[in-house]
Amino acid sequence: MKNLLIKEFRLAASPLSYFFLAFSLMVFIPGYPILVGAFFICLGIFYSFQSGREQNDTVYTALLPLPKRAFVQSKYIFTAAVEAAAFLLMTAFTLVRMFALGSSEVYQTNPMMNANLFFLAYVLILFGLFNLIFLGGFFRTGYYFGKPFIVFTVAGFLWIVLAEALHHFPGLAWLNTPAPENMGRQLAALAVGLVLFVLMTLLSYRGSVKKFETIDL
Amino acid sequence: MSEVLKVSGLEKRYPAFHLENVGFTLEKGRIMGFIGRNGAGKTTTLKALLSLIHPDGGQIRFFGMDYEGSERQIRQRVGFASGGVNYYPRKKLKDITAVTKRFYDSWDEDAYRACLKAFALDEEKKPMELSEGMKVKYNLAVALSHKAELLILDEPTSGLDPVSRDELLEIFLDLAKTGTAILFSTHITSDLEKCADDITYIKDGKIRESSSLNDFLGAYRMLEIPSGVPVPEAALGVSRSRSGASVLLKAEDAAGLPARSADLEEIMIHLEKEKEEE
Numbered sequence: 001m002k003n004l005l006i007k008e009f010r011l012a013a014s015p016l017s018y019f020f021l022a023f024s025l026m027v028f029i030p031g032y033p034i035l036v037g038a039f040f041i042c043l044g045i046f047y048s049f050q051s052g053r054e055q056n057d058t059v060y061t062a063l064l065p066l067p068k069r070a071f072v073q074s075k076y077i078f079t080a081a082v083e084a085a086a087f088l089l090m091t092a093f094t095l096v097r098m099f100a101l102g103s104s105e106v107y108q109t110n111p112m113m114n115a116n117l118f119f120l121a122y123v124l125i126l127f128g129l130f131n132l133i134f135l136g137g138f139f140r141t142g143y144y145f146g147k148p149f150i151v152f153t154v155a156g157f158l159w160i161v162l163a164e165a166l167h168h169f170p171g172l173a174w175l176n177t178p179a180p181e182n183m184g185r186q187l188a189a190l191a192v193g194l195v196l197f198v199l200m201t202l203l204s205y206r207g208s209v210k211k212f213e214t215i216d217l
Numbered sequence: 218m219s220e221v222l223k224v225s226g227l228e229k230r231y232p233a234f235h236l237e238n239v240g241f242t243l244e245k246g247r248i249m250g251f252i253g254r255n256g257a258g259k260t261t262t263l264k265a266l267l268s269l270i271h272p273d274g275g276q277i278r279f280f281g282m283d284y285e286g287s288e289r290q291i292r293q294r295v296g297f298a299s300g301g302v303n304y305y306p307r308k309k310l311k312d313i314t315a316v317t318k319r320f321y322d323s324w325d326e327d328a329y330r331a332c333l334k335a336f337a338l339d340e341e342k343k344p345m346e347l348s349e350g351m352k353v354k355y356n357l358a359v360a361l362s363h364k365a366e367l368l369i370l371d372e373p374t375s376g377l378d379p380v381s382r383d384e385l386l387e388i389f390l391d392l393a394k395t396g397t398a399i400l401f402s403t404h405i406t407s408d409l410e411k412c413a414d415d416i417t418y419i420k421d422g423k424i425r426e427s428s429s430l431n432d433f434l435g436a437y438r439m440l441e442i443p444s445g446v447p448v449p450e451a452a453l454g455v456s457r458s459r460s461g462a463s464v465l466l467k468a469e470d471a472a473g474l475p476a477r478s479a480d481l482e483e484i485m486i487h488l489e490k491e492k493e494e495e
Contacts, residue, residue: 003319010316011305056304064320065292216270
């Protein structure tokens with residue numbers, strides 16, 4: 001696993017995947033749909049898939065002394081690693097915003113989504129959707145990634161719109177707290193987000209391994 | 218001699234092409250030329266050997282082991298190259314090698330350094346900066362550094378100038394002396410006359426013949442006939458020329474005729490004409 005990750009980082013990945021981690025900072029922007037920052041992280045990962053295909057990464061990996069599924073593994077490990085890095089950054093920024101800046105007027109009066117643990121749960125679900133739709137779609141052919149990314153973009157933005165709208169529904173304003181309040185509910189939401197992320201990723205991975213085994217390279 | 222690769226009954230069906238009942242055996246220290254015209258099934262066969270495509274049937278055994286279940290072990294002992302290095306064109310060779318060697322248990326850094334020196338490869342260069350010949354040599358350097366006992370090469374000499382081709386063939390001969398088995402596909406038959414021990418000839422997805430080079434060449438005779446002279450009934454294939462035609466015959470059918478020995482290219486060309494005559 002370690003060697004596959006090194007292969008991804010040193011040979012296949014696009015630097016944009018790393019640069020786009022800076023979009024985690026969007027967590028601090030008031031009056032902006034901050035969940036879009038997580039979409040940009042996915043876009044950064046997409047560039048690595050593009051880069052890998054351009055560089056014949058599939059054939060290189062397929063010729064290594066590894067089972068064929070290693071190529072699938074390498075892509076899921078890389079994706080999960082970038083998502084984990086982004087999530088950790090977003091978590092750190094969210095905690096700063098909640099605990100140090102939560103009382104500031106700009107966030108108290110923010111009409112858009114605030115950064116809290118509910119937001120982090122939405123981020124995990126968006127990453128899960130990316131893994132399910134984009135990665136799962138890519139490994140149906142091992143080559144075409146345009147259509148899977150378009151489908152993910154549509155699904156992702158529907159999710160962003162829904163998540164943005166949730167706290168405007170009657171009785172759900174507490175979802176948008178800018179401060180460490182209702183921590184029980186916030187932590188529970190985060191746990192649900194994590195479970196959904198893991199489930200969507202595992203479901204996608206299993207399908208991708210099965211499909212990729214049947215593909216002629 | 219010990220068997221390095223045994224292929225039997227290999228099948229692969231595409232809508233417009235059928236690889237049918239492909240079989241041959243390669244032994245240690247032997248060089249096998251895998252010949253056939255473009256589209257005959259050479260690349261499909263080689264890719265099927267390493268599961269890059271899924272055969273619909275047949276058995277492939279490396280070093281006496283079934284590929285299924287021993288994939289990792291076999292891959293450690295086999296080097297495969299489709300032409301030259303065609304991946305990560307903008308990465309330095311040293312970066313590609315630094316990653317590649319992590320996957321091979323038997324990586325020999327000294328052997329790698331020796332190959333770089335022998336092949337005059339500059340590790341600071343990127344694949345996109347290498348000539349076709351140097352790309353092939355880099356692939357060979359990697360294969361030899363993980364002590365591949367079998368090299369499977371898909372048209373390694375295509376696109377090389379005559380001098381580079383000759384150098385490469387001499388490398389193959391040296392490798393075979395050390396026990397490495399080499400299976401390489403080509404349609405440049407003169408390469409094989411220089412170095413091949415065995416020939417496997419594939420035509421329209423079927424193995425037409427698989428034997429030693431000498432047996433293969435000895436099985437045929439060429440007969441030149443002037444214009445107007447009828448073609449013998451036993452002719453396997455006829456190629457017309459300005460002055461008449463050349464006819465390929467089985468050696469036993471050429472007894473008593475003023476036939477001469479045939480070279481690989483003539484045999485291949487005339488056997489490919491066989492279809493047109495049928």
